[in-house]
Amino acid sequence: MAAMSSTDSSPSALKLSTQDLYRLLEPITVPSHSPRARFTNWGLSFTCKPLAVFEPENDYQCELILELARREGKVLRAVGVGHSPSDLACTNGFMLRATKMNHILEVNVEKRYVIAQAGITLNDLHRELAKNNLAMSNVGSISEQTLAGVITTGTHGSGIEYKVLSDSVLALTLLVADGSRVTCSRNENADLFIATLCGLGSTGVILSIQFEVEPAYRLKEEQESVPFDEFVSNMDTLVHSAEHARFWWFPTSDTVRCSYSNRTSEPRNPAGSWLWHSFLGHHVVQLLLFVARFFTFLNPLIANFACWLVSEKTVGVDDSHRIFNVDCRYPQHTTEWAIPLKHSQACLRELRAWLEQEHADPHGIRPHFPIEIRVSASDDIWLSPSNDITLFSSLKCDPLRPYGFNVPYRRLFEGYEAIVAKYEGRPHWAKAHKLRPDTLRKMYPRFDDFVRIIESVDPQGIFRNDYVQRHIMGRPIDTRVYKQRRD
Numbered sequence: 001m002a003a004m005s006s007t008d009s010s011p012s013a014l015k016l017s018t019q020d021l022y023r024l025l026e027p028i029t030v031p032s033h034s035p036r037a038r039f040t041n042w043g044l045s046f047t048c049k050p051l052a053v054f055e056p057e058n059d060y061q062c063e064l065i066l067e068l069a070r071r072e073g074k075v076l077r078a079v080g081v082g083h084s085p086s087d088l089a090c091t092n093g094f095m096l097r098a099t100k101m102n103h104i105l106e107v108n109v110e111k112r113y114v115i116a117q118a119g120i121t122l123n124d125l126h127r128e129l130a131k132n133n134l135a136m137s138n139v140g141s142i143s144e145q146t147l148a149g150v151i152t153t154g155t156h157g158s159g160i161e162y163k164v165l166s167d168s169v170l171a172l173t174l175l176v177a178d179g180s181r182v183t184c185s186r187n188e189n190a191d192l193f194i195a196t197l198c199g200l201g202s203t204g205v206i207l208s209i210q211f212e213v214e215p216a217y218r219l220k221e222e223q224e225s226v227p228f229d230e231f232v233s234n235m236d237t238l239v240h241s242a243e244h245a246r247f248w249w250f251p252t253s254d255t256v257r258c259s260y261s262n263r264t265s266e267p268r269n270p271a272g273s274w275l276w277h278s279f280l281g282h283h284v285v286q287l288l289l290f291v292a293r294f295f296t297f298l299n300p301l302i303a304n305f306a307c308w309l310v311s312e313k314t315v316g317v318d319d320s321h322r323i324f325n326v327d328c329r330y331p332q333h334t335t336e337w338a339i340p341l342k343h344s345q346a347c348l349r350e351l352r353a354w355l356e357q358e359h360a361d362p363h364g365i366r367p368h369f370p371i372e373i374r375v376s377a378s379d380d381i382w383l384s385p386s387n388d389i390t391l392f393s394s395l396k397c398d399p400l401r402p403y404g405f406n407v408p409y410r411r412l413f414e415g416y417e418a419i420v421a422k423y424e425g426r427p428h429w430a431k432a433h434k435l436r437p438d439t440l441r442k443m444y445p446r447f448d449d450f451v452r453i454i455e456s457v458d459p460q461g462i463f464r465n466d467y468v469q470r471h472i473m474g475r476p477i478d479t480r481v482y483k484q485r486r487d
């Protein structure tokens with residue numbers, strides 16, 4: 001793919017009249033009557049109608065957008081595909097949707113890196129890398145997200161020796177608030193680089209990313225189910241027993257589905273069948289969950305059914321990203337917290353005791369979904385949930401929303417968050433949470449360094465949307481301001 005780029009002959013954005021800015025931006029401005037003029041996240045939980053949505057294809061157009069935002073005194077929020085299950089990407093100001101900035105700029109097979117525009121999706125990246133017999137070293141549960149979206153939120157996969165995906169960034173080009181393009185890496189503008197790696201879109205617009213990759217590989221995944229007690233007692237060993245180990249705990253059936261993946265030279269041999277995974281696991285379960293919205297007592301039965309569907313021991317071999325990715329099904333509410341691995345066993349036992357109590361209570365919570373448990377290595381990225389933790393495990397619960405309809409989740413999240421917070425838990429930045437700077441500052445030793453950087457590169461706060469103002473700057477902004485449902 002060839003990248004569209006600005007030319008040296010393009011007039012500097014600073015020198016253009018505001019009228020010319022509007023004229024030049026017109027072709028990439030989403031018409032206000034278009035459905036794309038409204039932004040709604042993938043989980044259908046948060047929505048906003050920005051003053052204008054721009055879809056640039058090159059760096060120069062991003063400069064024009066920024067200049068317009070500066071002159072009009074508007075917040076500018078760069079977004080990817082809106083997979084963050086919070087209002088992290090929302091704004092009532094200007095929105096820069098980066099999804100047309102999706103070209104590969106360079107592939108270096110020998111030195112094992114790729115340079116791509118920031119809005120490329122991981123799916124497109126996998127495809128382009130495969131042509132060069134390369135692959136990402138680690139991937140999370142899906143590949144729909146943009147590379148910039150993944151990086152700025154500290155997105156992680158699972159693997160005791162694998163860090164968050166941002167750790168593979170070698171360098172990036174950033175458009176900062178004064179309109180200049182800045183290249184940063186660990187050797188050049190290092191503080192800005194580290195801040196941007198989990199920067200929540202608040203350091204500037206990421207234009208392109210140099211990303212470390214490895215020769216393409218297949219993974220052999222073995223899955224089996226074990227009782228909860230056996231899993232928790234052996235957790236220390238189990239998390240080390242594969243390059244990429246991850247787990248799904250079904251509280252209602254007291255069972256943990258374990259997945260162990262290792263690099264292999266065996267030929268492709270995917271596990272699973274359409275009937276089992278797509279028809280029963282996806283469509284039938286969705287229909288049952290819809291019914292359970294009216295008869296909540298059905299939820300544990302459905303969870304047990306879903307657990308039974310995946311109870312067999314399976315072995316599959318496939319291209320790495322196909323094994324890393326799972327079917328995340330339909331919209332969902334999500335909360336996810338990272339806790340130090342040393343606390344995982346105690347935390348999981350306390351979560352189980354609480355859910356058992358709920359189950360015994362006729363009016364108690366009836367979760368229908370598994371809680372996902374993943375592990376990662378520590379990193380030095382200031383706001384990364386795994387910053388300065390030797391090893392961490394992340395515990396995620398996702399009440400699924402059949403056909404996009406709402407399901408109760410607030411009591412569940414409150415109980416869950418109260419427990420994980422006790423174990424030095426840190427929330428995933430992309431997912432809704434209620435923490436404010438006074439708490440976050442204690443969790444993150446470099447929190448104030450992060451604030452210092454964003455205040456120095458963006459003194460006017462052009463890149464600080466309501467999420468950043470609320471959680472990082474401590475402004476009293478309601479968490480439900482962009483909520484899809486107001487109740």
Ligand SMILES: Cc1cc2nc3c(=O)[nH]c(=O)nc-3n(C[C@H](O)[C@H](O)[C@H](O)COP(=O)(O)OP(=O)(O)OC[C@H]3O[C@@H](n4cnc5c(N)ncnc54)[C@H](O)[C@@H]3O)c2cc1C
Nearest residue numbers: 080081082083084140141145146149155156200201206430
């Ligand atoms: C089904 C599902 C599965 C998921 N699986 C995982 C997982 O396995 N592991 C995990 O850790 N997380 C996971 N997530 C979270 C997801 O990886 C993050 O929310 C990610 O940010 C989504 O990317 P996006 O392109 O949708 O970004 P958006 O949600 O659109 O934006 C996220 C952030 O990126 C910033 N941003 C986007 N583009 C730019 C740019 N060009 N310059 C500057 N900032 C930019 C935005 O300002 C915003 O702060 C999952 C989410 C969903 C819905």
